[in-house]
Amino acid sequence: MxxxxxxxxxxxxxxxxxxxxxxxxxxxxxxxxxxxxxxxxxxxxNSTRSPEFVANNLTINHDIHVNSDNVYTTALATADYLDQIAGEKRRVYVVGESGLRNALTNRHFTITDTSPDYVVVGLDSEVTYDKLATAVLLIRAGATFVGTNSDSNLPNQRGMVPGAGSLVKLVEYATQKQPIMIGKxxxxxxxxxxxxxxxxxxxxxxxxxxxxxxxxxxxxxxxxxxxxxxxxxxxxxxxxxxxxxxxxxxxxxxxxxxx
The missing domain is CATH 3.40.50.1000 (HAD superfamily/HAD-like)
Known part of the structure; x- marks a missing residue:
């Protein structure tokens, strides 16, 4: 072996x-x-948590002593991938939480709902119909559609709640566009x-x-x-x-x- x-x-x-x-x-x-x-x-x-949060959780709650450099999230992978292909096109509309928004801004992307080059859809526990409608309209107007990951569900204390993939699928259905998918x-x-x-x-x-x-x-x-x-x-x-x-x-x- x-x-x-x-x-x-x-x-x-x-x-x-x-x-x-x-x-x-x-x-x-x-x-x-x-x-x-x-x-x-x-x-x-998981695109919602920062690497620092993940590392602290592992260290404090699970006796796994690591730091943020040991953590690679779909938020970081999305930002790194877009940074690699974007060139001067650095305007992004985001359906997602702070982990995703921070990863993108750290790679010098501007988060905006006005004429973005990309629409990135990740897990957003405070998602609204209006956020999703904006994402759909911007993609239909020509923005490139990116999904952080295709997980249909996410386990939490309440059970198997909707994951990022469920939001990505909704936007995909409403736009009839296939997203670039980043995560496992x-x-x-x-x-x-x-x-x-x-x-x-x-x-x-x-x-x-x-x-x-x-x-x-x-x-x-x-x-x-x-x-x-x-x-x-x-x-x-x-x-x-x-x-x-x-x-x-x-x-x-x-x-x-x-x-």
Whole structure:
């Protein structure tokens, strides 16, 4: 079993924790990676939280001691991707929260509802009909449509509430335009994460609990994957998939880290 990867791209919910509940094996896994000098990047589809918030949550609530440099969100990936292709076209209308807006402004984009070059739709817990209507009208007028991620639902204390993908789908239906999608299982977030890491594809592995997002992202991008059965996907479901994960473990305690 090849496990001398230099870089680990790691999912959060279901892999590092389950909601507010700790996964003790996750903290032990990260400690082993840190002791072996591996590069760690948490790759998450959540566009609402800042990297600082995510790192603080991991450190304080889950005994996983990392900093904001270890966190890569769809908000950052969206801003990095647009920064790469935008040139002088830097006007953006945003349906989303502070994590997404801050990532874009930090990359010198202007957030506006007047003649934007791009409309970016992410998760927005305070979304209104008017915000969505504005997004639709601007896309129909010619703005390029970008979606942060396609997650239909998001787990919280109330249950499985609508995710960013539900808002993206509404705008897609009303515009009849296909968005550029950034987050897992798409390739863009993986390409941006790899670029940030400075490593090459053979040196990294994607670790996650969800075959349909984490593992498919790795497959689509052409890197190895490690599926851990601590969250969403089950062995019976995964056994039916045509393309299997590169590695599978019941617990992250089962993964040996080579120095």
């Amino acid at each position: 090849k496990n001398n990867y230099q870089g680990y791209f790691i999912d959060l919910d279901g892999t590092m924790y389950k909601g507010t509940k700790r996964i003790p094996a996750a903290a032990r896994f990260i400690k082993r990676l840190q002791e072996a000098g591996k590069q760690i990047l948490f790759v998450t589809n 299982p798409e390739k863009i977030i993986m390409a941006m994460a790899l670029k940030k890491s400075g490593l090459n594809k053979e040196q990294v592995v994607m670790v996650g609990d969800n075959y349909n997002t984490d593992i498919k992202a790795a497959i689509n991008f052409g890197i190895d994957s490690l599926l851990v059965y601590s969250g969403l996907s089950t062995k019976s479901e995964v056994s039916k998939e045509a393309i299997q994960p590169t590695h599978q473990v019941d617990s992250l305690d089962d993964w040996q880290v080579e120095r």
